Amino acid sequence: MKVKIKRIEKRGxxxxxxxxxxxxxxxxxxxxxxxxxxxxxxxxVEDVWAPSFAVCTEPDVYQRLHALYLSAA
Numbered sequence: 001m002k003v004k005i006k007r008i009e010k011r012g013x014x015x016x017x018x019x020x021x022x023x024x025x026x027x028x029x030x031x032x033x034x035x036x037x038x039x040x041x042x043x044x045v046e047d048v049w050a051p052s053f054a055v056c057t058e059p060d061v062y063q064r065l066h067a068l069y070l071s072a073a
Contacts, residue, residue, distance in 0.1 A: 005055070006047065008069060015052040020045045 007018035
């Protein structure tokens with residue numbers, strides 16, 4: 001699954017990555033009281049913390065992120 005990397009944090013010896021992952025949102029609306037509600041699903045996103053070993057990336061993306069990390073330190 002393709003995700004957007006939002007943040008990288010070091011916690012002790014572990015590195016965690018905050019990613020924006022796709023998900024489905026359920027919605028429901030009732031136009032008039034006593035009438036049936038309309039329900040459905042729509043695409044959305046959710047922030048999820050993942051251990052770094054669970055996130056794979058292309059080498060050039062990793063190198064850019066690592067350079068940004070070093071410049072921020």
